[in-house]
Amino acid sequence: MKRLISLFISFLIQALPSQAGPDPLVVGMELEYPPFEFVAEDGTNDGVSVKMAEALANYLGRTLEIQNIKFDALITALKSDSIDLIISSMTATEERRKSINFSDPYVTTGLAMMVPIDSPIKGIEDLMSGGLKVVVKLGTTGESFARNKLKNATILTMNQDPACALEVAQKKADVWIYDQLSIFHHHKQHKETTKALLKPIREEQWAIGLRKPKSDEDNSLLIQVNDFLKNFRESGQFEDLSNAYLKEEKELVRSMGIPFIFDVNPDQKVDAIRGNEDGYTGSDPLFIIIILILSLLTIAAFWRLTREGDNSIQANDNILRNSLGFVVLWIVLIGVCFFIFYSINRFYHWNWEGIWNRRWQIFGGWIRTLWISFSALVLCIGVGIGLVIGSRCSFRPLRFFCRAYTEIVRGSPLLVVLLFGYYVIAEAFNINGRIIVGILLLALFAGAYLGEILRGGIDSVGKTQFDSARAVGFSRFQTYRYVIIPQAVRRVLPAVAGLFIMLVKDSSLLSVIGAEEFTKRSDIARAATFTGIEGYLPLAIGYLLITIPLAYCSMRLERKFSYES
Amino acid sequence: MRVKISEVSKMYGITRALNGVDIDLDKDISALSLIGPSGGGKSTLLRILGGLEIPDHGVVCINNKEVNYKSEESLLDHRRRNGYLFQSFNLFPHKTAIENVTLPLELVHGLSSSVAIETANHCLDRFELIEHAHKLPFELSGGQQQRVAIARAIAPGPSLLFLDEPTSALDPEMTGEVLDLIAELKEGGQDIILTTHEMGFAREIADELIFLDEGKILETGEPKLLLSKGVKNSRLEKFLSRVMRY
Numbered sequence: 001m002k003r004l005i006s007l008f009i010s011f012l013i014q015a016l017p018s019q020a021g022p023d024p025l026v027v028g029m030e031l032e033y034p035p036f037e038f039v040a041e042d043g044t045n046d047g048v049s050v051k052m053a054e055a056l057a058n059y060l061g062r063t064l065e066i067q068n069i070k071f072d073a074l075i076t077a078l079k080s081d082s083i084d085l086i087i088s089s090m091t092a093t094e095e096r097r098k099s100i101n102f103s104d105p106y107v108t109t110g111l112a113m114m115v116p117i118d119s120p121i122k123g124i125e126d127l128m129s130g131g132l133k134v135v136v137k138l139g140t141t142g143e144s145f146a147r148n149k150l151k152n153a154t155i156l157t158m159n160q161d162p163a164c165a166l167e168v169a170q171k172k173a174d175v176w177i178y179d180q181l182s183i184f185h186h187h188k189q190h191k192e193t194t195k196a197l198l199k200p201i202r203e204e205q206w207a208i209g210l211r212k213p214k215s216d217e218d219n220s221l222l223i224q225v226n227d228f229l230k231n232f233r234e235s236g237q238f239e240d241l242s243n244a245y246l247k248e249e250k251e252l253v254r255s256m257g258i259p260f261i262f263d264v265n266p267d268q269k270v271d272a273i274r275g276n277e278d279g280y281t282g283s284d285p286l287f288i289i290i291i292l293i294l295s296l297l298t299i300a301a302f303w304r305l306t307r308e309g310d311n312s313i314q315a316n317d318n319i320l321r322n323s324l325g326f327v328v329l330w331i332v333l334i335g336v337c338f339f340i341f342y343s344i345n346r347f348y349h350w351n352w353e354g355i356w357n358r359r360w361q362i363f364g365g366w367i368r369t370l371w372i373s374f375s376a377l378v379l380c381i382g383v384g385i386g387l388v389i390g391s392r393c394s395f396r397p398l399r400f401f402c403r404a405y406t407e408i409v410r411g412s413p414l415l416v417v418l419l420f421g422y423y424v425i426a427e428a429f430n431i432n433g434r435i436i437v438g439i440l441l442l443a444l445f446a447g448a449y450l451g452e453i454l455r456g457g458i459d460s461v462g463k464t465q466f467d468s469a470r471a472v473g474f475s476r477f478q479t480y481r482y483v484i485i486p487q488a489v490r491r492v493l494p495a496v497a498g499l500f501i502m503l504v505k506d507s508s509l510l511s512v513i514g515a516e517e518f519t520k521r522s523d524i525a526r527a528a529t530f531t532g533i534e535g536y537l538p539l540a541i542g543y544l545l546i547t548i549p550l551a552y553c554s555m556r557l558e559r560k561f562s563y564e565s
Numbered sequence: 566m567r568v569k570i571s572e573v574s575k576m577y578g579i580t581r582a583l584n585g586v587d588i589d590l591d592k593d594i595s596a597l598s599l600i601g602p603s604g605g606g607k608s609t610l611l612r613i614l615g616g617l618e619i620p621d622h623g624v625v626c627i628n629n630k631e632v633n634y635k636s637e638e639s640l641l642d643h644r645r646r647n648g649y650l651f652q653s654f655n656l657f658p659h660k661t662a663i664e665n666v667t668l669p670l671e672l673v674h675g676l677s678s679s680v681a682i683e684t685a686n687h688c689l690d691r692f693e694l695i696e697h698a699h700k701l702p703f704e705l706s707g708g709q710q711q712r713v714a715i716a717r718a719i720a721p722g723p724s725l726l727f728l729d730e731p732t733s734a735l736d737p738e739m740t741g742e743v744l745d746l747i748a749e750l751k752e753g754g755q756d757i758i759l760t761t762h763e764m765g766f767a768r769e770i771a772d773e774l775i776f777l778d779e780g781k782i783l784e785t786g787e788p789k790l791l792l793s794k795g796v797k798n799s800r801l802e803k804f805l806s807r808v809m810r811y
Contacts, residue, residue, distance in 0.1 A: 468655035470617060472669035472717065473645035482668060486659050563659040564703045 024063040027053045028083035030071040032161065033182070035245035036089045039068075048241050049087045052106075055237065056087075059228045070159075072139030072523065075099055076532025078211050081347040084221070086209030089179070091141045093204070099349065099530035102207040103225045106238070107261045110200020111142055112183040114168050114176040117195050121175055124201040127153070135164045135173035135514075139527030141204055142177040147528070156514050157524055161186060163512070166423055169193040172432065177201070181249060181261070198256065212349060238262040287359055294545050301552035308555060344533065354529025355538065358521075365521025366542050372435060372517055373504040373546065376442035380503065383447025388454045402451070409448035414509055417445050422513040435517075438510040446503045453495045457488035490561040497554030501547045508543075518542055566628060566725065566756045567591055568614075573623030574780075575609055582609040583620070584780035590773060596751050598771035598788075599760040602804055606780040607760040608729055614758060615727040616643040627725065645673055648718030652730040654710040656702040662713045663689065663698040666720050674721050688716040692746060708739030715746060719755065726750070728759035732766075764808055768792055776801050 029037045029049055040046040045066050057064035069077050074090070077083045078100055091109075092102035115121045127134075130152030136143040138157045146155050156173055158164045165186040167173040170193075176183070180198050187196035208229070213219050232238060242250050242262050250260050355362070390402035409417065421441040422434070431437055461484050469479040508519035516524075519539060526535025568590045575583040583606045590597070599607040612618035614625060616632060619640075625632045633639040656665050666685035670676045676684065689695050692712045702710055711731060718726060731747065732740040744766050751757055751770055761767050767774060768788040776784040776791065776798070784791060784798050792805065 464651065464653060464655045465657070467617060467651065468657070471615065471644060471649035471651070471655075473641060473673040474669070475641060478672055482672065483657055487657075490659065561659070563701050 022062045024065040025053075025057045025060060025085065026065045026067060026083045027057075027085045027087050028067045028069045028074050028077050029053075029086065029088035030074065031066075031068045032071075033089055034185070036181075037087075048245050049089065051241055051244075052232070053085075053087050055232060056085075056225065056228050059231070060224060071137075072159075072527040073532070075209070075530045076526075078209055079348055079532055080344055081211065084211070085225070088209075089206055090209055091179075091204040092207040092209075093141060093144065095144060095528075096209070096530055099212070099351065101210045101212050101222060103210065103222065104229055105205030105207045106229055106233070107206035108203060108259070108263065109179050109181065109206065109261045110203045110258075111145055111177055112180040112200060113197040114165065114178070114183045114187055115174065115195050115197060116168055116171045117193055119174065119195065121197070123197070123199070127175065127201075132174045133172070135167040135176045137161060137164055137178060138523055140178065142179070143524075144528065145202060146177055157516075157520070158514050159512060159523075162189075163419075163423075163514070165190055165194070167514070170423070170427055179204075180253070181246075184249060184252075198253070198258070200258065211347065214347065284359070287363070290363075295541075298545050298548045301549045305548065305552055305555060348533070350534065351529065351531050352534050354531055355525055355534045358525040358528075362518070362521050362525055362538060362542075365516060365518040366545075368435075368516070368521075369504070369507055369518035369542075370546060372439055372442070372510065372515070373500075373507045376439045376446065376507065377500055377503055379439065379443030380446040380450055383443055384450030384454050387447060387451030388458065391451070391455065406448045406451055409445055410452065414442075414445055414506055415512060417441055418509055418513055434513055434515045435510075438507075438513055438515045442503065442507060442510070446499060446506075449499055450496065453492050453499065454488065457492035457495075458484055460491055461487045486561070487563075490558070490563065493554060493558050493561065497551060500554075501550055504546050504550065505543060566594060566597070566758075567626075568597065568758075569624075569626040570610075570614075571624050573610070573613060573620045573625060575613065575618065575620050581780055582606050583613070586610060586623070586777075586780070586782055588775065588782055588785060590785075592773070594772035595754070596757045596759070596771045597773050597775065598767045599758070599775050599777055600762075600764070600767055600804075601777040601783075605778045607777050610777065611727055611729050611758065611760050615647060615649045616640045617649065645721075646723065647725040647727060648721070648723035649727045650711075650714055650718050650729060650731050652733050654702075654707070654714045654734070656710055656714055656717070658702050661699050661701055662694060662705065662716075665702070665713055666717045669717065670720055684720055685716070688720045689713070692716055706739065707735050708742050711735060711739070711743050712746060715743070715750075719750065724756065726755055726757045728757060728761075730760050730762065733762055762808065764792065764805070776804070778804070 031037050031039050031045060031047075033047075035047050037045070037047040037049040045068075050066065053066060054064055067077070067083055069083070071088060071090075074083075074086045074088055075096065078086055086100075089107070090096070092105060096102070113121065113127075120126065127150055132150070132153040133156060134146045134150055134153045135156045135158060136146050138159055143155070143157060146153060156167065158167065161178075161182060164173075164176045164178065168176045169190040176186075178186075180200060183196050184198060187194050208225055210222050210225065239262070242260065246261075253260050387402045387406060390398050391406070393399060418438065418441050421444075422437050426432070426437045465483055465487065466479065469483040474483065507517060510517050511520035511523065514520075522535050522539045522542075526532065529535075568588065570586050570588045573583055573586040574581070586606070599610060601607050609618060613620050614627065614632075616634075619634045625634075632643055656662075657668070660668060663682070663685050666688060667678070667681040670681035670684060671678055686695065686698070689698050692715065694709060694712055694716065697705055697709060697713075702713070705713065711734075715731075728747065732743050735743060740763070744763065747757070747759075748770055757770075759771075771788050774784075774786060774788050774791045775782055778800050784801050791801070
């Protein structure tokens with residue numbers, strides 16, 4: 001025991017920040033953007049930005065730690081102090097400047113376009129015609145360009161580059177707006193189906209992102225970073241990097257008469273995109289009333305749920321001990337919440353305005369998630385019942401199919417099912433409605449689980465009930481309808497409720513195929529306003545507003561159907 | 566009732582439950598009891614007679630009518646005409662006592678719901694269960710549950726009533742109340758085929774006994790003759806000496 005304690009203490013000591021030496025420089029980047037930042041074949045981080053980060057850490061005399069963070073979460077990570085810098089090919093826009101600081105620019109690039117091979121689009125003028133379907137990556141300048149300049153277009157946001165490229169390659173979108181280099185690279189992957197229009201439709205500059213210091217913090221890091229960039233450029237190291245990583249692109253672009261990305265004139269300021277200024281739109285009684293009603297319902301359901309089976313005071317209850325326990329519990333809970341809030345609040349610039357201004361959009365997403373989940377739920381009941389019947393019927397091929405289907409679908413991750421189902425299967429059958437396909441895939445996925453749950457429920461009812469039902473003369477259908485199913489349903493209710501709650505939460509994955517449900521709408525708002533926790537908090541609450549009432553309904557049903565003490 | 570069974574066999578996997586059962590009861594009897602040790606084939610034979618189990622071979626005629634095991638429809642018809650009672654009651658646990666009785670009446674026998682309720686009330690009243698009519702099975706004692714099960718079985722007026730060890734899951738006091746009820750049913754003219762371990766009861770109620778062991782009928786006869794001392798069959802003797810010892 002003593003050994004264990006000393007071991008534990010030694011771990012604790014190691015876990016504490018060591019005082020020796022300066023803190024490492026923590027740089028955040030999304031390692032999905034070759035050749036700037038990516039993971040090499042041998043598993044090491046590589047790319048222009050990685051080399052720059054290494055040189056910068058060296059320049060500052062600190063060790064380097066690279067954290068791989070999703071692009072649209074980088075700013076949140078920076079604001080909440082989990083990283084020191086962003087070096088992730090990030091464009092310095094006016095909108096982002098509201099949230100973070102930027103160093104001097106180190107790259108000038110432009111937005112380019114990828115279009116299907118037979119597209120009539122030739123330049124920016126053709127984008128203004130309206131009725132176009134534009135795909136962009138969430139949180140990129142391509143997205144803000146499309147939202148601000150292309151008022152007549154339908155905008156589709158995706159979380160990943162390859163998905164954007166596929167959208168264009170499969171002609172589900174008319175154009176993808178992204179930076180030149182990415183367009184160039186992705187075009188190479190889809191040479192047969194796409195065209196790259198590299199002439200910049202708008203110039204932009206990349207810079208290193210830094211946290212806005214709170215009033216009492218010093219701003220020395222920004223000055224140091226700018227000194228480093230100047231030094232790096234003057235010593236010709238940007239040229240070396242571009243020769244190492246971007247030789248082909250450099251030659252191609254220069255041959256087209258377009259300046260290469262590192263040919264930056266740091267003094268030249270590119271005009272920033274003017275966002276449609278989100279003025280604070282003030283109070284909105286209707287919205288507040290809706291949210292209030294939903295919250296009250298949920299809190300009431302939550303109260304009843306947590307007190308289930310707890311409503312009678314038992315004789316052996318020690319009232320004093322219980323009350324004391326509750327006091328301690330509440331002190332701990334409130335204390336922990338306060339501590340978390342306090343430590344975040346030390347660096348975090350709260351900005352609720354952007355989220356509040358987009359409340360109806362987010363609420364629309366919430367409504368959509370609601371009906372997506374419930375349609376999927378209804379359909380999945382059909383799939384589940386079908387699988388149960390199929391796996392019990394006397395036609396052996398059908399039985400085999402149902403068993404195989406269940407095992408394969410149950411064993412695959414939903415993400416894979418969605419991506420494969422939408423981009424491969426639905427594409428093959430030429431079905432194009434994102435939400436419809438999403439609902440179908442969700443239902444097919446959850447149906448496999450439900451089928452197994454139902455099968456277990458029916459098996460658990462037991463042979464004696466079959467005997468009894470046959471003995472009173474019930475037909476096979478009547479046996480199931482009046483005897484087996486009602487008992488099975490009661491037995492599987494808790495498991496089914498669990499599955500349905502999972503289904504509601506899993507519907508958030510529909511965002512990977514571009515369905516704009518609750519999660520996606522929040523992501524869009526969060527990315528557009530460069531907020532972080534302000535976007536996640538409503539998301540968490542929004543899902544609870546669905547799942548807790550659902551759990552409550554299940555509890556009521558369980559009670560209603562209970563036939564044993 | 567007339568029962569004719571010829572060459573009936575039944576295998577469960579590799580276990581031979583019935584091995585060529587033959588009997589021809591061409592007498593006018595109203596209660597037939599199958600006796601014998603556990604695993605001797607009583608329950609299997611009863612389930613075959615009741616149309617719950619399909620024999621591998623053989624022919625069964627009840628009241629000069631052959632049971633057609635080939636057709637699910639005619640089996641269903643056979644089951645609908647007769648009543649069946651299980652050792653472990655097998656009430657529908659999600660239905661109240663009265664619903665257990667009315668459900669088959671409405672669904673199988675096509676009675677209107679008001680007539681079904683009236684019939685059920687009459688049966689439950691007869692078995693002194695009327696105050697429990699709206700309770701769920703788990704709220705009833707074992708004896709009460711078995712009486713509800715009997716009510717369910719006889720409510721449609723079955724031509725034959727099959728009872729599969731109706732009292733072996735009950736304690737002695739409840740056994741008494743259920744056995745009284747069965748005796749009363751017989752008095753009322755109900756034809757019954759049952760399996761039982763209660764030798765005293767079998768002697769009282771049955772007009773004819775069949776002794777089954779190892780899947781075969783070893784003895785048949787009137788209870789007084791079969792259960793008296795000095796029986797010829799050594800297995801029956803051994804069986805009786807064991808069940809009658811205490």
